[in-house]
Amino acid sequence: MRVELICIGTELLTGKVNTNIAYIGARLNSIGLELSNEITVGDDKKEMEKVFIESFGRADVVIMTGGLGPTFDDLTREIASKVLRRKLIFDKDIMAQIARHFIDRNMEMPKNNESQAYIISGARVITNKTGTAPGQIIEVKSLKFKVKNIVLLPGPPAEINPMFENTVLPYLKSKYEQKIVKSKILHVYGLPESKVDELIKPIVKSENNVFFTILAHLSVIDIKITVSGTDEMLVDETLNKIKTEIYEILKENIFGEDNETLENIIGNLLIKRRKTLAVTESCTGGLLSHRITNIPGSSVYFRAGIVAYSNSEKISILNVDPETIEKYGAVSGETVLEMARGLQVISKADYVLAVSGIAGPGGGTAEKPVGLVYFGLATPTERLVEKMKFLGSRIEIKGKSVNYALDMLRRQLIGTHPI
Template identity: 40%
Template sequence: MNKVSIISIGDELLIGQTINTNAAYIGEKLTAIGYEVIRNFTVGDNREDILKTFSDAEAISDFIFITGGLGPTHDDITRSCILEYFQTDLVFDEQTFERIKKLFEKRNIPMPEINREQARVPRIAKVIPNDYGTAPGYDITKNGKRFFVMPGVPYEMRGMMENTILPDLKNYIQSKNIFYNQKILYTTGIPESALYTKLEDIRPLFDEVKVAFLPSQFGVKIRLSMRSNDEKFNLKKIKFLEEKIRERVGDYIYTDEDLPIEEVIGKILTERKLKLAVAESCTGGLICHRITNIPGSSNYFERGVVSYSNESKIEILGVNPETIKNFGAVSEQTAIEMARGVRKISKADIGISTTGIMGPTGATETKPIGLVFVGYSDSEREFAKQFNFADNRVRNKDKTSQVALEILWRALTGKI
């Protein structure tokens, strides 16, 4: 009744030239309103393969979402495959043609004759308007199965989904009394395997509430979800399991909202009217970048300093030259002095710092690639934490920015 397959069409997807963000978006949006996505197909610009994929998807799904291949050029063959699969022909749609003309007029460029052909749509299709491009979408029903055909251009597809398709499907599934509920717990500072081990004694509960662990370099999401005809039942079961999980790993959960840790920190700093300053060496401004991605960060972020060289650490932050001489730029002592220095010169309430060896060069016998120190300083205490990451420079920067923000979050919430 609510099973979905997603078909993404285009050679560029198969050869890795384009990342398939469409399928991820469609899957996320449909899941959120109660549909069950059971299969993702990716197929090239080949007629036989496309037709077979249509058939395979129809056999297992109630709703089939197709993106790509609706453009005006010779390699865009989705429309012709639709005609063949549904045994229909094309008709000229005047409303679609007017939309296309107005789009070119708005851009103040002449409309190529080839775009007129895009106003010819399958006779059996209900047209899905495209507010952002020239290719219309199609809504086709066959044997109780519903096909949605959309352009592969992400913002055009999203416009059709948000303006037309999702509202319709949301009304449909509500009429069938199907409820999907989920809760996502966002963790940091603990790997997936360790999380799973800590929850070992409550694994039997995973049979009733579906649990997924979604790791990334920024942490692990724990998704709890249920689908049934009783929304209150879903919410009760999810809440019960959430409480059990929090009892075991609550110290690693920084939010249950769809917010990055830097936004969670920003809310705390704003509520407490605290100012933050950051001194970065190995992360090169990445922490400041993440903090200032959040609207309103000017309320709590005082300044950031990228002190990459030893000279800048000494001249700007006031790090003692003897500290660097005796312990090195990558050391606990230097990290603390960097955090203290940026806090003092900015008159902020809190200073944090990073110093480390990102690789692939720079290692010594005692200081390997991936060695990082994160410093913290406020009016009452100062400390630094050591971390040892791997040898990928970019990932090391990402991980260092995350642990620095984690330390800040833990300090603000009394967990450290």
């Protein structure tokens, strides 16, 4: 069983990072399929044709991304139809869907978009709810080619992901699933990556048919455990056993699993405890609110966010005492506590997080260097302050500060604060 991936787009060879390979590879693994290879080609007729012919002759399933847009350099439909010797058929329903996409935006549909309504004869259409180009699943019965299924998908990850989850994966699963492969990701906060590695090493070493990876991003460590086998019960058992062992070692440093995030975990905790949250931020500049409100339904517990970027707003909106700022500075434990307390009064939220620091690249001093961040947390019964020093760019310091703030609240909500 051979599955190949072809990624189409000159931008992918000239500086744009392609996340589709990793996504599609991992999702195929979840149904026991593996990518045998991946090939990236530019928007070049000859190159594409050569790669398509070779791949169709070699693989059972060929998945392609990109080249389905409405512009002159989008050639996938045309070249696939040529290589397969199947006609492109104009599909009125798809045309209507694309037209509606523009009507919803009060825009006239450009003539070019008509090209996206052409489907390779006999193909099954994959509806695209987040863009205009539909995907296609083509069944091939050919003496010339080995390939049995070709899947055409657009390039943008936001369009691919729902199409892959809802249509492509169930289709391939029903047709090809053989081995059982299951994964579990554990998300850790509060320990350095090398410490996590050291702590779980005894478990990693004792297991054979198990695959571990550790990845760190903005101080969040992800441990991915993958178990494969033919007996589903045995696979589940092994996965559960390892998971339990890791929980015993890392305890409450594990904040979530799989698709869970710090923001959705604190959301669930707040809902369960029927509590509300407000935040006030300086150096993180709105990212803390943004992350919290990325969670659907966060309006149930999230009251308000105040980005008090200048001292005068800290004073006028949050009622921070000007003397506190004068005496201790805007980046200080005293100020974040007053910010938290001030917003608690205004918003009547049960919990208030306050962040103030120096994101850089400018604004640092010997005493208060770039990366220094204070965190305040007002709860219904107490007020806490913590201080951290982060390394990295402005954007990284914002990201690490937000993760720290969310974890500080999480630990408070589960009652194991401080770290």
